[in-house]
Amino acid sequence: MLESVIPWLLAGFIAVLLAGMLRRIRLWRAGQPEKVDLVAGLMAMPRRYLVDLHHVVERDKVMSNTHVATAGGFVASMILIILVHGFGLDSTILAWALLATTAMMFVGATFVYRRRVNPPSRLSKGPWMRLPKSLLTFAATFFIVTLPAAGVLPEGFGSGVLAFILLAGIVAGLGEMLFGMGWAGPMKHAFAGALHLAFHRRSERFGGGRSTGLKLLDLDISKGQTLGVAKPADFKWNQLLGFDACVQCGRCEAMCPAFAAGQPLNPKKLIQDMVVGLAGGTDAKYAGSPYPGKDVGNATGSPVEVITEGLVSQETLWSCTTCRACVEECPMMIEHVDAIVDMRRFLTLEQGSTPGKGSETLQNLIATDNPNGNDPQARGWWAADQNIPLMSEKKEADVLFWVSDGAFDMRSQRILRSFVKILKAANVDFAFLGDEERDCGDVARRLGDDATFQSLAKRNIATLSQYKFKRIVTTDPHAFHCLKNEYPDLMEDSGLLKNGWEVLHHTRLINELVAEGKIQLDALTSAGTVTYHDPCYLGRYNGEYDAPRDVLKAMGIELAEMERSGFRSRCCGGGGAAPITDIPGERRIADMRMDDIRETGADLVAVGCQQCTAMLEGVVEPRPEVQDIAEIVAAQLVEIEQPSESIAKEVA
Amino acid sequence: MSDLIRKDPRKDWILRNRLHPLHEQVAAEMNGPAAEVRGPSGLIRRNPHAVGFIGPNGIKRIDRLGGSAAAAAGAKREQKEEQLPIIAIDAPQAYVAVVVDMPNGELSAHDKDVLGQARALADAAEDTAVLAVVFGPVKAALGTEANPDHPLGLAGVDRVVVFDSEAYQGFAPEQQLEAMLAVERTLEPAQWLFPDTHLSGNDRALRLAARLGERPIMHAWQIKNGKVTSRGGSELTDITRELASARILALASECAMPVDEARYEARVIASPAVPDVLTRIKDAGAVAVDPNQISLGEAEFILSAGNGIHDWDQFHEAARVLGATEGASRVAVDDGFMPRFRQVGATGTWVTARVYIAVGISGAVQHLQGIGSCEKVIAINTDAGCDMVKRADLSVIGDSQEILAALMAKVQADGAADGDEGKHDVA
Amino acid sequence: MMLHSKLSSNPAKNYTVATLVSVGKHPKSGRPRRSDQDSKALELALNMDNRSVHVIHAGDSSDPLRQSVLREYLGMGLERIDVTRQNANSDAVPALVERLKMLQADVVLTGSRAESGEGSGMVPYLIAQALGWPMVPAAVEVTAAGDGEFEILQALPRGQRRLLKVRAPFVASVDSAAAESRQTAWASGQRGQLQEMAIGSNPDEVMSQVTVEPARKRPKRIASAKKAKTAADRFKAATAKSASKGGAILVKESAEEKAQVIYDLLVSQGVINKKK
Structure with a gap:
């Protein structure tokens, strides 16, 4: 009896699944068009899943294996079920194979179940607590149902009461797996996730690449479009698809510095709210951690309603430090930061509601090319006694020193002077722009003002294109990131070719100079325990984890690494214009980071970013000393006798 | 005895003979202090030997300062005795009018500077007098005759017109304009000078200029060689214009030196008849403003708290008693003791207070940047080595709680609290 | 501050508020910007109840940089700005007065002192003189009290305030101590209209005879x-x-x-x- 019902059940559920999928696809298509090579994406998808995604998932070994068993078991089982039970292929081999796959899935599902016995707070509850039971039901039921086909049990087994129990199991299992997949159950992630991998907006991220620069905003408003994202339908269609891929594992939440500081942001909830927005409805069914200080259940939205009017509060969007910890952690490769900046763009460019000192900062950037409204003619003052050649006089140099806005800040000037000392000691042929430099646009861009960013960037590019140089070096990772990853989008019609310049962070250059023997460093023995704080815009944004560590090693320093270092480094709280928007929380991010540092017992924390330096030094004393790597290196320089001519030749 | 000059041949002889043992004595006696003698031909002859005097320990001292050094000790006493000359202009043919601010009935330093400039302009012309136009009561009473020792006379005023009836009190720009017009009709001043002060001099100058159809020079800071230099918008430019082309000038403080070498009559002249105007702008009086409502950027007196404050109730109380606006360091704000808009510094508000008291603030670079334009900084701190102490004009090392308590007691004892006073007569 | 409690007894009455805006100059960089006081005046106008706001600019608006500044005002949420184009170095007052007469405004709000050029602060006084209206300097709040009467909070030094009462029509200049102006939204600034009006310009003869130099430091x-x-x-x-x-x-x-x-x-x- 069962055998005759199953094909119909299967057909029915698959039909429902397909209907659900089509509806879901229609929801995504409400988003804005974005050019994606669909075929190539689909072709690349298995590799992206098995290799790139696996790298991220494998950070949690147990969960990785669990998923392989469960998901692999399910996919294989499903195909075999269709063959064996759907088409009724009478093959013992297939039946045995199906037994094996369902058994594998069952084992995987038990691990899923075990994890859900005492789940960590970052995991969402609700339907996700049901999922392991459904998985077990599915695997067990089909295992039993397949036994006759494999010849283990006689045909006709399973009648009467047992048949009804099995039937119930089949309906429950298929319901969760197929109906749920199409109709927003937890299994939706499999379907949306797979397509998200195929049609990802940043395909460069796969195959070991890196793609962190924000996307350029088209400022043309002649066709009446709004700038930035006001409503869920203003996202690109593949961004909407990405939101649907979320598995609510909460790894982002565990890493988010704003969440830990009690600011009203939780990346997981934000993505779920986007899902609510794209499908319409309320967040009442959300069963994870809320935004700190905000109750769940009050958010409503639809694809055509403004997000910040009822779905997500503005403070949530401004709490983000754009540190990318969530993106780095996300096993579904969701781009939280892109989404947040897209929505910020709307708030700033269309509504003019940047909080805190945002408005003032943007006005200053427009009128003085620096965020604090300093006299642009005073930008070069810090170097008055440094005797650095000006690019406008020299026209050509090996290295262009990009100073950044640290030029106006007395603390950062110490870093700049130290670095200049190193460059001079190594006889590097360098020059700087002096008053011709402008803010790189980082702050404006993170505040959502892409108009000001583009204006600054274009003028900087025009200035740079007047001169000849091989490399740009900067002590500011934010400028480093902008120049390296975000300016190229605007450089197509300038004289500078994309590969015409190389942008370096100063730690990389110092490391090179040390390796080439251009500078010699004394061992640093008096500093006590030293640890290193990875700046987000250097590490996660640009993958530069080694150069700073190598430089420190060259001074005989053995780092006491923090638990959260490298790609898991915690933000100092100074990125994404967070100190400007200044959303209150329960703690300060910088204080939490200093606690991380204190845990290592460090007396000195080495940093590679003036913003991090400022934030960490803002922590009340007593605390470990904070120094930029340039400062540490400059203090350990050994004078070496070098005939300067030969060096000059060598560099040239 | 007799006015006849008698010659003593012996003394003459001794005087001529420089080797005579009595020569010094006689020379001193004959020539006295005059080291200069009129010689027989009428020329002045200087006797180098008579220069100087014998000091207390018998050493000859030569005073090349013309005696002023010797007088320095008694300078104060002497100055009192030294009467500045009175300069009177009996029949002025023209006037340079100065509408003085006189807040609280006394000349401000700015008023005196403008009067100094007016004096210079008046002295450059024939028979021109400085006319002070005063609105509101004058604190020191003016007599009916000349008042050379009145602050107005000492500041270089020849004539005074006082409008002190009720109608000129408070903010009464329309009535005051009518009075200035009356002066304009009767005395026809060659020039009108105003101190360029917010809401008083500035407003009056602009009103008068608009009514008379004159093009004024505002924000002028230098008058030299017949040209006036004034600050343009945003303080970015200097605009130089012919003095002759402007009758109405609003002058910045320190535009000229105040008068200090003579006294003037400050004679009160009868104020011209002023018609009562229809008052369209009604002054409904000062609004009580809590010092804590004043924005930090505007505040003139800030009591700022940092990490070193432990008794916050006492701090707020101290701010209230002193009538100071509250400020805070970043740490105090981050710790939630003070709201964000109270944060002083490069990352908070840049303040321009006249007096800034930093209590328990060690002085991070950003904070010091933010108080860069404060005139007087007072640090109260337990650490004498902190950066705030290096910046401060006055540092007090010790427990802030005790010192604030003592300061409050002091202020309350003198009844000098500013907070409840509220009213400041500015016009 | 305290004025809102005394709100108008006749709230239905609509007022026309004309705000005059100019192209300012950043005190540090000297670059064109939204004038601080003018934008505060506009903010004040936008916050008044039952008003219709007209924004007027008279000046040389041919320069794209100056136009982008006017767009910053538009970005405060305006649909349009009336631009009466004037030649450089001309006296804008006659043109403004003519425009205001056409508008039949009840309240005219301006900044206290222009950030570029002479910055004498004469403009509001000259307009008031030409229109025969009272002129109230240093306003920080303007509230309609009903029956054509307005309450104006005036800024005194040291953060003190004075309450003035005046009947419309009147001119008021706004002090720097007034509430900060709202942020300008770039996109809505681009969408707003700069509506040009042809009103003849009068050359400013005095300004053509002065010498203008960068400010010197005043000796202490x-x-x-x-x-x-x-x-x-x-x-x-x-x-x-x-x-x-x-x-x-x-x-x-x-x-x-x-x-x-x-x-x-x-x-x-x-x-x-x-x-x-």
């Missing part, structure tokens, strides 16, 4: 240096300054003595008044 007055008649006095006057400067540090004195020193300084600076 050295106390009593002039008074000195002898070299010794001059020397003393010049050296006395450094002696009085430099922070005194009190460590050992009692708390009362320390408080006394602070108190004396406060009194000498005039921030607290000694009553005697």
Whole structure:
């Protein structure tokens, strides 16, 4: 009896699944068009899943294996079920194979179940607590149902009461797996996730690449479009698809510095709210951690309603430090930061509601090319006694020193002077722009003002294109990131070719100079325990984890690494214009980071970013000393006798 | 005895003979202090030997300062005795009018500077007098005759017109304009000078200029060689214009030196008849403003708290008693003791207070940047080595709680609290 | 502040508020920007109840940089700005007066002092004179009190305030102490309209005869240096300054003595008044 019902059940559920999928696809298509090579994406998808995604998932070994068993078991089982039970292929081999796959899935599902016995707070509850039971039901039921086909049990087994129990199991299992997949159950992630991998907006991220620069905003408003994202339908269609891929594992939440500081942001909830927005409805069914200080259940939205009017509060969007910890952690490769900046763009460019000192900062950037409204003619003052050649006089140099806005800040000037000392000691042929430099646009861009960013960037590019140089070096990772990853989008019609310049962070250059023997460093023995704080815009944004560590090693320093270092480094709280928007929380991010540092017992924390330096030094004393790597290196320089001519030749 | 000059041949002889043992004595006696003698031909002859005097320990001292050094000790006493000359202009043919601010009935330093400039302009012309136009009561009473020792006379005023009836009190720009017009009709001043002060001099100058159809020079800071230099918008430019082309000038403080070498009559002249105007702008009086409502950027007196404050109730109380606006360091704000808009510094508000008291603030670079334009900084701190102490004009090392308590007691004892006073007569 | 409690008894009445805006100049960079006081005036107008706001600019708006500044005003949420195009170096007042007469405005709000050019602050006074209206300087709040009467909070130095009452129509200039202006939204600024109007321009003859140079630093007055008649006095006057400067540090004195020193300084600076 069962055998005759199953094909119909299967057909029915698959039909429902397909209907659900089509509806879901229609929801995504409400988003804005974005050019994606669909075929190539689909072709690349298995590799992206098995290799790139696996790298991220494998950070949690147990969960990785669990998923392989469960998901692999399910996919294989499903195909075999269709063959064996759907088409009724009478093959013992297939039946045995199906037994094996369902058994594998069952084992995987038990691990899923075990994890859900005492789940960590970052995991969402609700339907996700049901999922392991459904998985077990599915695997067990089909295992039993397949036994006759494999010849283990006689045909006709399973009648009467047992048949009804099995039937119930089949309906429950298929319901969760197929109906749920199409109709927003937890299994939706499999379907949306797979397509998200195929049609990802940043395909460069796969195959070991890196793609962190924000996307350029088209400022043309002649066709009446709004700038930035006001409503869920203003996202690109593949961004909407990405939101649907979320598995609510909460790894982002565990890493988010704003969440830990009690600011009203939780990346997981934000993505779920986007899902609510794209499908319409309320967040009442959300069963994870809320935004700190905000109750769940009050958010409503639809694809055509403004997000910040009822779905997500503005403070949530401004709490983000754009540190990318969530993106780095996300096993579904969701781009939280892109989404947040897209929505910020709307708030700033269309509504003019940047909080805190945002408005003032943007006005200053427009009128003085620096965020604090300093006299642009005073930008070069810090170097008055440094005797650095000006690019406008020299026209050509090996290295262009990009100073950044640290030029106006007395603390950062110490870093700049130290670095200049190193460059001079190594006889590097360098020059700087002096008053011709402008803010790189980082702050404006993170505040959502892409108009000001583009204006600054274009003028900087025009200035740079007047001169000849091989490399740009900067002590500011934010400028480093902008120049390296975000300016190229605007450089197509300038004289500078994309590969015409190389942008370096100063730690990389110092490391090179040390390796080439251009500078010699004394061992640093008096500093006590030293640890290193990875700046987000250097590490996660640009993958530069080694150069700073190598430089420190060259001074005989053995780092006491923090638990959260490298790609898991915690933000100092100074990125994404967070100190400007200044959303209150329960703690300060910088204080939490200093606690991380204190845990290592460090007396000195080495940093590679003036913003991090400022934030960490803002922590009340007593605390470990904070120094930029340039400062540490400059203090350990050994004078070496070098005939300067030969060096000059060598560099040239 | 007799006015006849008698010659003593012996003394003459001794005087001529420089080797005579009595020569010094006689020379001193004959020539006295005059080291200069009129010689027989009428020329002045200087006797180098008579220069100087014998000091207390018998050493000859030569005073090349013309005696002023010797007088320095008694300078104060002497100055009192030294009467500045009175300069009177009996029949002025023209006037340079100065509408003085006189807040609280006394000349401000700015008023005196403008009067100094007016004096210079008046002295450059024939028979021109400085006319002070005063609105509101004058604190020191003016007599009916000349008042050379009145602050107005000492500041270089020849004539005074006082409008002190009720109608000129408070903010009464329309009535005051009518009075200035009356002066304009009767005395026809060659020039009108105003101190360029917010809401008083500035407003009056602009009103008068608009009514008379004159093009004024505002924000002028230098008058030299017949040209006036004034600050343009945003303080970015200097605009130089012919003095002759402007009758109405609003002058910045320190535009000229105040008068200090003579006294003037400050004679009160009868104020011209002023018609009562229809008052369209009604002054409904000062609004009580809590010092804590004043924005930090505007505040003139800030009591700022940092990490070193432990008794916050006492701090707020101290701010209230002193009538100071509250400020805070970043740490105090981050710790939630003070709201964000109270944060002083490069990352908070840049303040321009006249007096800034930093209590328990060690002085991070950003904070010091933010108080860069404060005139007087007072640090109260337990650490004498902190950066705030290096910046401060006055540092007090010790427990802030005790010192604030003592300061409050002091202020309350003198009844000098500013907070409840509220009213400041500015016009 | 306290004015909202006394709100209009006749709220239905609509007022026309004309706000005059100019192209400002950043005090540090000297670049064109939204003038601080003008944008505060506009903010004040936008916050008034039952009003229709007209924004007027008279000036040379051919320069794209200056136009982008006008767009910053538009970005405060305006649909359009009336631009009466004037030649560079012309007297904008006649054109403004003509425009205001056409508008039949009840309230005219301006900044107190232009950020570029002469910045004498004459414009509101000249307009008031030409229209025969009262002119209220240094406003920080304007509230309709009903029946054509308005309450104006005026900024006095040291953050003090004074309440004035005046009947419409009137001109008011807005003080820097007024509430910060709202942020400008770039996109809505681009969408707004700059509506050009042709009104003849009058050349400013006085300004064409002056010399304009970058501001020089004003010399600091050295106390009593002039008074000195002898070299010794001059020397003393010049050296006395450094002696009085430099922070005194009190460590050992009692708390009362320390408080006394602070108190004396406060009194000498005039921030607290000694009553005697």
